[in-house]
Amino acid sequence: MRALSAPELLDVWERGNVQSPVHRALLLLSAACPEASADSLTKLNIGERDARLLTLREWTFGSQLIGIATCPDCRERLELTFNVADIQVTPESGPTRELTIDAYGYDVHFRLPNSLDMATIADHKDVDVAREELLESCLLSVHHDGEEIPSDHLPASLVEAIVDRMAEADPGADVQLALSCPSCRHQWHATFDIVLFFWSEINAWAYHRLHEVHTLALAYGWREADILAMSPWRRQFYLERVGG
Ligand SMILES: [Zn+2]
Structure with a gap:
């Protein structure tokens, strides 16, 4: 498995937009694991699949995860910050086939x-x-x-x-976060779904990145591929110059 470039991730986002979460997960993995057959990726058990997605998420956006949860008791919204290592499950043995x-x-x-x-x-x-x-x-x-x-x-x-x-x-197939409300002290467990979480991040990232492409293409007439290939620092410099 390898990390995805910005154009590759945009391509996955574009193709996955109208797909179900299961297909989005497979699109991401088949782009990141070109050495694996589509069949073998489809047949990964859910914990193995999600462990790979979590690693890909770490390579793409870093090891810190930030989410929002609502207390089921008092409806207080809490921001959660945790790390990939906090939820990564390493199975005791190798993949279990039967x-x-x-x-x-x-x-x-x-x-x-x-x-x-x-x-x-x-x-x-x-x-x-x-x-x-x-x-x-x-x-x-x-x-x-x-x-x-x-x-x-x-x-x-x-x-x-x-x-x-x-x-x-397959403990990685159902990741539960132990949460505690700072307002009313209610304690509960919430499911962490890497596919939904990662995809919503990819979606926000894609809109942001395409907006940048739009701004620079309009100002300078550059091609999308050239803008995407720029380092973030160079792109930021030009965005600041045009007030984007
Ligand atoms: Zn509460």
Whole structure:
């Protein structure tokens, strides 16, 4: 994986604008990982995918992350500042391709959800149906008392055990921030979604950068590619001269 240049990032932003978050994540990774096949990136489990996106975010905008959260109790808005290192999860072992559970007379082989699974269920309005479908696509085989059985209608306790095992094997797939409200001292957890966070930053960055291109192109008649290729200091100098 490598960092993206300004023109490459703008290109990803342009193509990802009308896409879903899952596709935006894959667009970013395929631009940054030209050595990897599209198929292998699609099949990264969510924690692996998000760890790469977090690294790419660090290379693009630095290690500090600034976000806004609203206290669910008193509605106070708080600004959060944290570092990539605070939320980066390093799995204990390497990538886990296949997991097993032997419980309640069932022997279940399954894998972790990946971007392809997430894309498939993205349009479901019903969360329960989406969860069911996601689980089913991750089941590789189900045996009960030694007999292979269809994977639907598993007991709820078994489903819960499978979901817990998935979360344990892929801790980076669900990053929770422990928050505390300075006004009312309420404490809660908020989900940190690197895809949404990084994309909103890219969006703001793209508008800002294109505005600069517009100002300089209008003043000097320079080409977009030449303006984007300038160092930030040189570009800033000209922007100050034209009052942009
Ligand atoms: Zn509060």
